Amino acid sequence: MAGFVKxxxxxxxxxxxxxxxxxSRSRNILITFTNQNVANLKEKIKNVNxxxxxxxxxxxxxxxxxxxxxxxxxxxxxVLNSGEKMFGNGxxxxxxxxxxxxxxxNGYVKDSHKGHYLDKNGQYYVTRLSKLFIKQKASVKKTVxxxxxxxIDNIYIDEFQDFVSNDYKLLMELAKSNEYNTYMVGDYYQxxxxxxxxxxxNALRPYSKSTNYRTFIExxxxxxxxxxxxxxxxxxxxxxxxxxxxxxxxxxNIYSEHHDxxxxxxxxxxxxxxxxxxxxxGIVKLVYNSKVKGFDRIxxxxxxxxxxxxxxxxxxxxxxxxxxxxxxEISDSPHIKGKALHTLYVALTRSSGNTYLxxxxxxxxxxxxx
Numbered sequence: 594m595a596g597f598v599k600x601x602x603x604x605x606x607x608x609x610x611x612x613x614x615x616x617s618r619s620r621n622i623l624i625t626f627t628n629q630n631v632a633n634l635k636e637k638i639k640n641v642n643x644x645x646x647x648x649x650x651x652x653x654x655x656x657x658x659x660x661x662x663x664x665x666x667x668x669x670x671x672v673l674n675s676g677e678k679m680f681g682n683g684x685x686x687x688x689x690x691x692x693x694x695x696x697x698x699n700g701y702v703k704d705s706h707k708g709h710y711l712d713k714n715g716q717y718y719v720t721r722l723s724k725l726f727i728k729q730k731a732s733v734k735k736t737v738x739x740x741x742x743x744x745i746d747n748i749y750i751d752e753f754q755d756f757v758s759n760d761y762k763l764l765m766e767l768a769k770s771n772e773y774n775t776y777m778v779g780d781y782y783q784x785x786x787x788x789x790x791x792x793x794x795n796a797l798r799p800y801s802k803s804t805n806y807r808t809f810i811e812x813x814x815x816x817x818x819x820x821x822x823x824x825x826x827x828x829x830x831x832x833x834x835x836x837x838x839x840x841x842x843x844x845x846n847i848y849s850e851h852h853d854x855x856x857x858x859x860x861x862x863x864x865x866x867x868x869x870x871x872x873x874x875g876i877v878k879l880v881y882n883s884k885v886k887g888f889d890r891i892x893x894x895x896x897x898x899x900x901x902x903x904x905x906x907x908x909x910x911x912x913x914x915x916x917x918x919x920x921x922e923i924s925d926s927p928h929i930k931g932k933a934l935h936t937l938y939v940a941l942t943r944s945s946g947n948t949y950l951x952x953x954x955x956x957x958x959x960x961x962x963x
Contacts, residue, residue: 596768596775596818598753600810602847603942604830604904607778611749612637614776617647620744624658625751634751655760659722660684663763666740670733671725674705679725685716704728723759727766734766742772753779755787758798765816778825781806782845785932786898786939805930830904830945832856839941842919843934847942858941860920861909861951867959870909870949877905879940881913887960897940909949910940917952 601607608630615621615638623634634652639645646652653661664671664681671679689709690700702708710721717725726734741748748767750756756764768775784800799812813820827850828836834857836849861867870876871891878894888894895903897910912919916937918927929937941948951959 595771596765596816597777597821598813598818599776599778599821599825601778601780601825602828602845603780603783603939604828604945605780605825606829607780607825608633608637608751610825611751611776611778613641614747614749615642615647615650616747617642617649619649619746621647621650621747621749622658622662622745623650623652623749623751624655625652626655626755628654630654630751656684656719656722659719659726659763660717662741663726663737664717664722667733667737670736671729672733673707673728677707679707679710680715681711681717682715683717684719684722685712685714686719687712689718689721723763727759727762738767738770738772741767742770745773748773748775750775750777751779752783753777754781754784755779757784757800761799765818768818769816781809782935782938783901785935786901800931828942831942832944832946834858835941835944835948839938841923843929843938843941845938856944856946856948858948858950861949861955864955864958867951867955868962870951871956871959871963876907876909876949877943879908879910879943881911881936885911886957887963890960890963897936900943901939903943904945905943907946907949908940908944909951911951911956912953914953917954919950920952 599607599610601610611623611634615623623638625631625634631652631654635646638647638650638652664679668679668681673679689712690702692701693699704710704724710717710725712718726737750764753764764775764777768777799809804812810820810822826846827848829850831839831847831849832853832855833849833851834854836847838858839845839847861870871878874893876893877900878891879897879900880888880891880894881897882888883896915929915933
């Protein structure tokens, strides 16, 4: 038994792939973030299982998995450095106080005490469940993994790239167990866009500034994880020419399952054309964030990062000053990385048809006519 990661591209059908992996003879847990994603996964499983979910297969949000499988069953074993033992009564999505050197009386409790993990009503802070596990001794972690292995053969994890900090560490702990198989699927270039818990000094790990695609794969393999970079390399969503554009301009290896050249990435060159596109309600306008001038005037819009997971017929990506190079020659392409690269990639991979690019200065002129 081992841990496996399949690195995919946008629109490659990650959820469909997960649904097809389910062996009705095995005991399976599928983990994803939101209730909507849970519903999507259930539909994919039903599609390949005669309209039913096998009795021995459960689909859970990550939070519920943490609480009901990682924390509560072995809760009596959890001990803090202060010697305090844990006992909680449910969960809360309320955010706990964070350490603030300029406001030491803000209610922050050190992680060696229960108050760091439990609110005044004895409910676990959702954002600190994984940290509680990570802080335990190796013997406790081993017991938790053995408990999971008594009931589960396979753990499947969707949107793996969204796990950072302690959530990522927890997945690595689970994946190194020989009690069950752990299968993870995700798109490296969609990391840093949304995440489970992005607070604290180590919030972006393992996607720090020093980490690129190759070093990320090396880190996984050093953890003993098998990495597959080829199975989900083709996008069912993105047209052939869009994928070609992304490879040439962003250096990201994404290919298309489609071979027609009907749809393309089209650069808007004139103010009249920009106004026409902005007024076209059939084209979704993708804006970096809501602080962009004129955001409130645009109809049928979304933000780059918030559009993750969506598919549109046509999009217009309104570029920022630093990403305007996409409307120039290839030789003028600067090197961008980190969140700037990843959110731009998300925006460029939302359309199953044409993607229009509108540079910042032309947009600012055109928005005055809306």
